[in-house]
Amino acid sequence: DNNGLVLCTATDLFTNNERKLLRIKNDLSVDTIGWQPNEILMSVWFNTPNKIITAGGGIFFRVNEQWIEQIPLPLYLIKRIRAAELNDIWAVGGFGVVNWYNGLNWVQIQQLELQGGNYNSVDIKNNRVCIVGYNGIKAVIALSNN
Numbered sequence: 854d855n856n857g858l859v860l861c862t863a864t865d866l867f868t869n870n871e872r873k874l875l876r877i878k879n880d881l882s883v884d885t886i887g888w889q890p891n892e893i894l895m896s897v898w899f900n901t902p903n904k905i906i907t908a909g910g911g912i913f914f915r916v917n918e919q920w921i922e923q924i925p926l927p928l929y930l931i932k933r934i935r936a937a938e939l940n941d942i943w944a945v946g947g948f949g950v951v952n953w954y955n956g957l958n959w960v961q962i963q964q965l966e967l968q969g970g971n972y973n974s975v976d977i978k979n980n981r982v983c984i985v986g987y988n989g990i991k992a993v994i995a996l997s998n999n
Contacts, residue, residue, distance in 0.1 A: 858902055860886070862894035864909065874907065890920050896934045898942075908934035908944050912952075923959060933974045945972035945984055951995075965995050 857879030865871035872894055874886040888894065892910035899905040905915040908931035912923040929947035936942040940956025949967025953960050965972075970988035972995075977983075982997040 860897045860899060860905065862897050862907065862909070864894045866893065874905075886915075887918075888920075890922065893930065895930070895932050895946075898934050898936050900936070900939070904939060906934055906936065906942065908932070908946075912944055923954070932972065935975050935977055937977045937980065941977070943975045943977065943982055943984070945975045945986070947971050949986065949988065949993075951975075951984060967993065 859877040861875050861877070863871060863873040863875055872888055872891060874888050874894060874897060875883055876886050877883050886905070890911065890913055892913070894907055895909035897905065897907050907913045907915075910930065912931060912934065913920045914923060929950045931944045931946040931950075931952075933946070934942065934944045940954070942954035944952040944954075949965065949970055949972055951962040951965040951972060953962060965984065967986065967988040970986055970993060972984050972986035972993070974986070975982065975984045984995040986993050
């Protein structure tokens with residue numbers, strides 16, 4: 854239970870100035886979580902306040918208040934990261950890259966790569982994964998079979 858805690862990213866993509874991870878508490882007070890990697894932040898996911906995963910100019914896990922970089926290859930701008938649990942994490946982004954973390958390793962799902970597009974979002978519900986984006990001028994939706 855996150856007790857009404859909300860985390861959100863704040864990044865100015867056109868300058869190197871604004872890269873923050875905001876924490877909005879149940880009483881609506883706002884502060885920031887220290888962001889030492891200084892990489893672009895595009896997405897955040899967490900299931901407890903002690904286990905936070907961010908994506909953007911890399912993928913980082915926050916463990917014991919320290920950021921640990923994860924390295925899926927190839928590493929493009931990751932636009933969205935979502936998870937069912939810490940052993941079922943999906944990260945999507947530039948050039949149609951789709952990475953999946955099984956709790957031990959990052960695996961690139963090459964069958965879903967896009968030559969002329971990007972994936973913008975991913976979500977998971979009831980063990981079903983939905984990835985959306987575009988390839989050229991066409992919308993793309995990839996949906997798992999369960």
